[in-house]
Amino acid sequence: MTPPDPLLPANEAIDRLETEIRAAQRRGEFVDPLIVGIHTGGVWVADALHRALGCSEPLGRLNITFYRDDFHTLGLHPQVSPSDLSVDVDGRDIILVDDVLFTGRTVRAAMNELFDYGRPRRIRLAVLYQRDGGELPICADWAGQRVTLGPDEQIHVDGPAPMTAHRVSSKES
Template sequence: MSEKKLLMDKEALAYALDRMAEGILALKPDVGRLALVGIRTRGINLAERLKTRLDHLCQCDVPIGALDITLYRDDLSQLASQPLVGETHLAFGVEGREIVLVDDVLYTGRTVRAALDAIVHYGRPQRIILAVLVDRGNREYPIQPDVAAVKIETAPNQNVQVRLEELDGEEHVLLVTKGPEDTHF
């Protein structure tokens, strides 16, 4: 049996997103060049929520994009199935932008490495800021977040699950600890 612990309920998640938006603005980006890019899948939903907050805080209309990193992954051969390639939308053009790269959980750093490669293939941004909801440690690549709402130390048999209303019908963040008999999450 896996054991589930509530890391954030709905209110805590909303508060964490408020803090993330403030954290992004504390880095003093040029608001006119700011753009949000969510990493498929949950990074996109979180980017949308951050957009609402940033638009309100700066009285602006921050462009938002979606990034699919499938073709840039370095672990494709180790996956059990062939992931479907998702669409990337960066209609605003990344050239000269200050991009906020958004993902739900930062773990090994491999996803972010792939995302950085993907973005620079679309142009040369002025700056990329990494904003994540949960930093769960255990990095394998030297990548650190600029903004992280929560930092926790986790073990390899644990997993952080971000559940969002529009995708999962519920809104909270769980820390799941796998029992010895469970083979996967």
């Protein structure tokens, strides 16, 4: 079965995402944003956006391991590197960045963690790929590509340089 949408290469998806965010910036949809990436893939995308938007403050990194909603069934996931958010988030516009938006659970966990650092003014969500299968009322403000996959398919993003993306069947993996 061939799904309807071919996947854009990661570099093209990043270009489109940047273009969308710059347009939003020109329309004044956010002010002086703080870019925060979700480990691991989201940090790679956030790093690209951080450079493209010329942000002066350091990139924030969130590791949502301690906020996941599957501890009861899966236990603690191995943690590669801790969260690192050195800038005060109070009253700020935050662009939260992930590689793939699927169920929405990761983004929910990330927002819960963000609020433990302070009270942001706005949180906007930027993802490289938004796919079907959402389980929560969460969708991306900006996406490099919105794509429908087959029922057993996933998007795997590899990086950091160069970033590549491909669809894989979860039956195979």
